[in-house]
Amino acid sequence: MAGSVGIKEVAQQAGVSVGTVSNVINRPENVSEQTRVRVLAVIERLGYVRSESARQLRAGQSRIISLLVLDMANPFFVDVASGAERAAREAGLWVMLCNSAQSPGEEAGYLSLFAEQRVRGVLVTPVDGSGRELADFRRRGTPVVFVDRAQPSEEGCSVSVDDVMGGGLAVRHLLEQGHRDIAYISGPMRLTQCQDRYTGALGMIERWGLPRSRLRHIETGGLEDTAGRDAEAGRDAAARLLGMSPRPTAVFCANDLLALGVLQVLYGAGVSVPEEIALVGYDDIEFASAAAVPLTSVRQPAQRMGRIAAELLMEETGDAARHHRHQQIVLRPELVVRGSSVSGGPKERGM
Amino acid sequence: MAGSVGIKEVAQQAGVSVGTVSNVINRPENVSEQTRVRVLAVIERLGYVRSESARQLRAGQSRIISLLVLDMANPFFVDVASGAERAAREAGLWVMLCNSAQSPGEEAGYLSLFAEQRVRGVLVTPVDGSGRELADFRRRGTPVVFVDRAQPSEEGCSVSVDDVMGGGLAVRHLLEQGHRDIAYISGPMRLTQCQDRYTGALGMIERWGLPRSRLRHIETGGLEDTAGRDAEAGRDAAARLLGMSPRPTAVFCANDLLALGVLQVLYGAGVSVPEEIALVGYDDIEFASAAAVPLTSVRQPAQRMGRIAAELLMEETGDAARHHRHQQIVLRPELVVRGSSVSGGPKERGM
């Protein structure tokens, strides 16, 4: 293709063998100064760039780890990605970032791309089961680490944040503020995150000796293209919320994007927050604190999660892989209280 | 590595030649039903996955196009990416998304990774000159399309939004509201975007017959790690803004993240927006309309830009490449007026 120059041509022009050129590139210390300089000059002159595919073919694996997230439009995942990327770069690996947009189809497509690429390892926030493909990776010896999702023991590593606890934190806070009629707004319940946060919320309701009916659930459109449009889904949900009677006095959203959407609609409808409706989000993305009413939110250590995930993955691929033991790391979320849930609440700014 | 099965083993087990297996995969219509079924069964049983690297080595180029953006933490670029990705996927190509984080070093690193990968083409929002590496790509026959950055004619395609016009729109609006002392807050001026928006802003000031001094410039930290922390940079800038005397009555920010940061500080300091200070942002990211005071912003057609860029790139690589003519497409930005710049302003909600 387009007269691309290979190692062979470099060797020829420099008057050495291909092996030597390879040594110049990969083990310069094994080549005499003189030869090295000459070869490097030819490389420069010809604009030679080594072919990663040939290299990889020989090596059997690539220097890329892939990261497949649920929703790139959500700053939370961007943070996760940046954490993972930093860790990978420190180890000389590259990160290929992809977005499944919560679609099992996209997810499957990307996973098979990764398989064909023979990536070094896979970091993934699985959409749902998708166990099939992932098991195939493991069978082939490619480690898979779950991010933001606990992994059933034995199978592999995972880093997640305790979503049940997070749901509990949010609802406990609302209960403490005196609310007894709470709505939970989330994406589709097939997502473990949505499920677990609900479980935690419900658990807290029961711990307070209240009937389950005190927590009402609004699930946003089950459509495939929900992802990335979370704020819009939040607006829809808010419309449904306003139509409820009696109207809940507090809302807990499964992520900040939803919460911001809700906030927008409430703001537009003249419903005051937190006086008439208190609002709690999840993720504590940077925008949460800049919202119309600064948003109370459950903070997740996103970057840290990404970093740890990458580190676990690299540990599993590295030389020390032999005595690697799978770990399921569960981090603790933290409630950040702001104005959206407490009247005249703290002016505290996040971050 | 890990006993990975190749086409050879499949061929052997199915009792056919490797050529036939390849045909089963790539030209199934040329293989008899019977053979095909048998081969597919073996593939399934062995868990064979074809090696992209070997494939690519043979083909000379990959099925991946790369997209290198300035700042993944900015939703604007996430939109650009999603537009590009959609277009690429429709054409059967994959997008490798990377983040230069406005660092020339990172940019160079990624570009050489792309070169080694022999990507099909490069979409890039260049940090600064970086002409060297990009010229090398072209020399090797790999098309390079600039995104969100006009390209000097002849060299290649580009899609951008008229930043000079955008800067003008923002400032004209503020002038029309009666403001005569405006601050422009931006990232480092080596970024063309920041530069051009400033030019447009200044041009408008002059068109109104006002002295240039009516536009004061605050440039945020020249530090390398500015990227991704734009909202924070906005907070810093706002602090400096509050220290100015006389204090400007209006602020135009080079992106919404900066504007949101500014807004946060103003809000915290009890400065009312837009009464005491009017605020205009740039990009019209989704969060702009959900801010404490809905943000007036210059909207850029981000997704469309991404899509067009990918389409231009594919046109340049495709079969029709022979009669391809480089194009510099310049889209028009659009001002979206919200409450942050007009007292009792429109309640309009974005999107």
Added chain:
DNA sequence: GCACAGCCGTGAAAGGTTTCAACCAGATTT
């Protein structure tokens, strides 16, 4: 003067896929 070590460099093999000319058997045409 010989044995040996160390340094540089070589040449060939291996890695998995795609492509393409050639081939084969059987069917159809002349």
Added chain:
DNA sequence: AAATCTGGTTGAAACCTTTCACGGCTGTGC
């Protein structure tokens, strides 16, 4: 009966790099 065609399959070449056992040479120690 010979020639032509056709659908199906084959075998080998080419893609580019890395690795590794080995060879030639120089210098050192005995």
